[in-house]
Amino acid sequence: MNPRPHVVVVGAGAFGTALATVVAETGESRVTLLARRDETVLDITTHHRNDVALPGIVLSAALEATTDRDILRHAPIVLFAMPSQAQREAARELAPHLMDGATVIVCAKGMEKASGRLLTDVLEEELPRQNIAVLSGPGFAADIARGLPTAMVIAAQTLEQAADLARALSGPTFRLYPSADRIGVQLGGALKNVLAIACGVVEGAGLGDSARAALISRGLAEMSRFVAAHGGDASTVSGLSGLGDLVLTGTSHQSRNLRFGIALGKQGNAHGWPGELVEGAFAAGVASKVAAELGVDMPITDAVAAIVDGKLDLTTAISALMTRPITREF
Known part of the structure; x- marks a missing residue:
């Protein structure tokens, strides 16, 4: 894995913004938050804030933001931080922009309502050329964004893959434990x-x-x-x-x-x-x-x-x- 990979977080809600800023703060990766609204990008790039999602919290100065989906073409690690019921639609929309072999990490907690399927199964169906992992565990967005100590789990198809992702995304206040039990x-x-x-x-x-x-x-x-x-x-x-x-x-x-x-x-x-x-x-x-x-x-x-x-x-x-x-x- 690239020692300083480009990480893109899709979804500028509270949890996506929190994940993006805590990973950016480590300095180990270039981190870009992919948002839908130009106003969100302007707020982050100009003021280092996303007051709609995380009012009053100052974000990492190293965090980038954009609405340009082409940013995904060169990102080996992509975090899907949209709600569980939006994961399939997002995968379909973004599939043409994702690089082959990229790891897409599900950051929602739920099952697909229409099918009753696990979200990793949904994304594997929609994104057959990507590796699908999942991030979960106890962590409120505001606590993560403020740099309060948080530990979560990241699960991939193999423990080695999960460990690589944990090393790439963890930092002084955000610790990921690897697992192979998606x-x-x-x-x-x-x-x-x-x-x-x-x-x-x-x-x-x-x-x-x-x-x-x-x-x-x-x-x-x-x-x-x-x-x-x-x-x-x-x-x-x-x-x-x-x-x-x-x-x-x-x-x-x-x-x-x-x-x-x-x-x-x-x-x-x-x-x-x-x-x-x-x-x-x-x-x-x-x-x-x-x-x-x-x-x-x-x-x-x-x-x-x-x-x-x-x-x-x-x-x-x-x-x-x-x-x-x-x-x-x-």
């Missing part, structure tokens, strides 16, 4: 959003911290079953992309998924929600459907999906979970 890393990131909604429901309904702890531990059991059913390593969910991410998003009010769940818990529905993107709301229904097809028991995920879809009220959902047949924990 399935486990992706599903841990997707399902933790669903479970974070459930944690919010517990908080909003005033069910107590004991209920939250029980939900997190039983939610991890669901994650591990789901990962194993997809052919991944069930132990992956005990790491950063699973337990670590769930602890973060299931307890911090910076999490949109948690706040969405709190709204559900307080009023039984999400009326009045400001329209912020909630990846877990998409993932819940997809995961519940796929789990049923695979014969995987996921009662918490099923309950969240039913509540989000308005098919089940909160009281009935709690009663159903607490009166399930008594079985062994493992």
Whole structure:
């Protein structure tokens, strides 16, 4: 791998901007943020800020920004930092601009709603000439952009590829751990959003911290079953992309998924929600459907999906979970 590769981050939202600035700050790579709006590029290049996405945060002076997709033609590492449901469309639009053999890294946490497929599978279908990796784990955009210590996971087809990417993208405040389990890393990131909604429901309904702890531990059991059913390593969910991410998003009010769940818990529905993107709301229904097809028991995920879809009220959902047949924990 080029010792100073050109890294392009596609998507100038909060997470994409945060990733771009923290990698640029290392000085190990030339980093360009590919944005849609000229105003965003002007803000970054002139003021080193992206106040629409990350208000009040000063970005690395080394970070470049552009709207020109041709920048991708010479970038061996490309990060796709758009929402999960936009990944396929972005791949189709950008495919003609990507260099052959480039590594495209999925930086979204979810599954494709229309097909129930993993995002790496979606991108491999759309980008057969590129190598597909995935980045996931506990990290809020604002914390990353401010240079607060953050550790995440990067998974590729081989551990050697993942280690190369980890070395290329890591820095003093941003550490990536390599993995070869793309399935486990992706599903841990997707399902933790669903479970974070459930944690919010517990908080909003005033069910107590004991209920939250029980939900997190039983939610991890669901994650591990789901990962194993997809052919991944069930132990992956005990790491950063699973337990670590769930602890973060299931307890911090910076999490949109948690706040969405709190709204559900307080009023039984999400009326009045400001329209912020909630990846877990998409993932819940997809995961519940796929789990049923695979014969995987996921009662918490099923309950969240039913509540989000308005098919089940909160009281009935709690009663159903607490009166399930008594079985062994493992």
